[in-house]
Structure formats: structure tokens, C-alpha cells
Amino acid sequence: xxxxxxxxxxxxxxxxxxxxxxxxxxxxxxxxxxxxxxxxxxxxxxxxxxxxxxxxxxxxxxxxxxxxxxxxxxxxxxxxxxxxxxxxxxxxxxxxxxxxxxxxxxxxxxxxxxxxxxxxxxxxxxxxxxxxxxxxxxxxxxxxxxxxxxxxxxxxxxxxxxxxxxxxxxxxxxxxx
Numbered sequence: 001x002x003x004x005x006x007x008x009x010x011x012x013x014x015x016x017x018x019x020x021x022x023x024x025x026x027x028x029x030x031x032x033x034x035x036x037x038x039x040x041x042x043x044x045x046x047x048x049x050x051x052x053x054x055x056x057x058x059x060x061x062x063x064x065x066x067x068x069x070x071x072x073x074x075x076x077x078x079x080x081x082x083x084x085x086x087x088x089x090x091x092x093x094x095x096x097x098x099x100x101x102x103x104x105x106x107x108x109x110x111x112x113x114x115x116x117x118x119x120x121x122x123x124x125x126x127x128x129x130x131x132x133x134x135x136x137x138x139x140x141x142x143x144x145x146x147x148x149x150x151x152x153x154x155x156x157x158x159x160x161x162x163x164x165x166x167x168x169x170x171x172x173x174x175x176x177x
Contacts, residue, residue, distance in 0.1 A: 002165065005085075005096055005146050008048050012041040013150070017159065017177040024154050024177075030101050031057065033152070034083045037099070045085055045096075052087055053096060059084050067141045069120045079117060079141065095144040098122070104153035111151060115162060115169070118147030123167035 016037045017024070023033065034057045042055035058080050059067075067079045083099035098121045100114035123142045147164035157177055163170040 002145055004048060006163075008044045008050075008085075009041070009097055009099075009146065009148060012037065012044045013161070015040050015044075017175075021177060024152060027103075027154065030082065030103060034058075034099070034101055037101075038083055041083070041085060041097075050085075050096070052091060053085055054088055055083065055085050056088070057083050059086070059088075069117065069141055071120065072116070077117075079121075081117070081121070084144075095121075095141070096146070098144045098147045099150060100148070101150045101152065104151065104155065111149065115149050115164070118144075118149055118162075118164040119167055119169065122147045122164045 019040070020028075020033060020036050023036065038055035038057050042053070045053050045055065067081070068076050069079055071077050081098050082101045083097075084095070085097040087094045098118055100118055102111055102114065121141055121144045145165065149160075149162040149164075151160040151162075153159065158174055159177060160172065160174045162172045
């Protein structure tokens with residue numbers, strides 16, 4: 001499943017940087033760029049057989065509550081990820097891909113915070129568990145198969161991609177567009 005998701009995201013991202021090059025160069029907002037990427041990601045997921053999944057931007061609900069994570073200090077933090085590929089809580093294998101995007105002019109601390117959030121979101125579980133509707137479910141968001149941090153530098157015409165899985169940093173690559 002991981003390799004399938006990597007391929008879906010890689011193909012979507014390649015199409016995105018070509019089709020949205022003018023928007024990237026024009027300095028269009030991260031929210032708009034994420035929405036444009038979502039419009040490519042969801043059909044690619046469906047073509048790959050993941051027909052019950054949605055690509056949503058700024059999605060902030062977890063089974064009716066605001067999405068939260070536990071940070072490294074066990075503090076509850078509300079989150080609203082830039083882009084998610086998920087089933088909106090309808091399937092047991094709900095959380096597939098989480099994406100955070102930043103443009104090069106943003107402060108470096110924002111990248112650090114986004115990467116830490118992705119690391120946590122890709123953990124397989126938390127130790128705290130509650131009962132919801134008779135089932136054991138994690139209270140805080142976790143279990144995303146993959147997390148991606150996408151840093152876009154329109155001036156240098158490059159983007160940097162960091163991947164996270166299993167609560168760990170996996171890799172980083174830099175691409176030209």
C-alpha cells in the first residue's frame with residue numbers, strides 16, 4: 001500500500017508543478033495551490049482503486065471533533081492540515097496521506113512545526129485510547145501512511161519534498177520545475 005500511495009502522490013505532484021507553474025510563479029497562496037493539488041490527487045487515487053477516499057484541503061474534523069495531536073511534550077494541539085487523502089472517517093483504513101505546504105518566503109520555524117506535525121500524524125498509534133461508539137479509537141489523529149512536507153521556491157524554480165512514515169523522517173529530495 002505504501003508504494004502505491006507514493007506513486008499516486010508522485011504522479012500527482014509531477015502533474016501539479018507543470019499545470020500550476022503559472023500560479024506558482026505568480027505567488028498564488030498556499031491554500032489555493034493545495035486545492036489545485038487536491039484536484040489532481042483525488043482522481044489519481046480513484047484511478048488507482050481508492051475510490052472511497054477524498055483529497056480535502058484544510059480539513060479539521062476527526063469523528064465529529066476538531067483534529068488534535070499530542071506533541072512531543074504530550075500537549076494537545078489542534079491541527080488543520082493543508083491537504084489530506086482520507087476516507088473522512090468512513091473506513092477503518094481512514095488516513096492515507098497528509099501534506100503540509102510552505103512557500104520559500106515563510107519563516108523556517110514553520111517548516112520545523114509542519115514536519116513535527118507530520119512525524120506525529122504518521123505514528124501508528126498513541127498510548128491513550130478511548131471508547132467511541134463501542135470501539136477502541138485513538139483520541140488524537142495518527143496512522144497516516146505517508147506525510148509530505150512540500151516547500152516551494154518560485155524564484156529558484158525548485159521544490160523540496162520531505163517524506164514521513166511510521167512516525168519517522170524518511171527522505172528529502174529537491175526538484176527543479
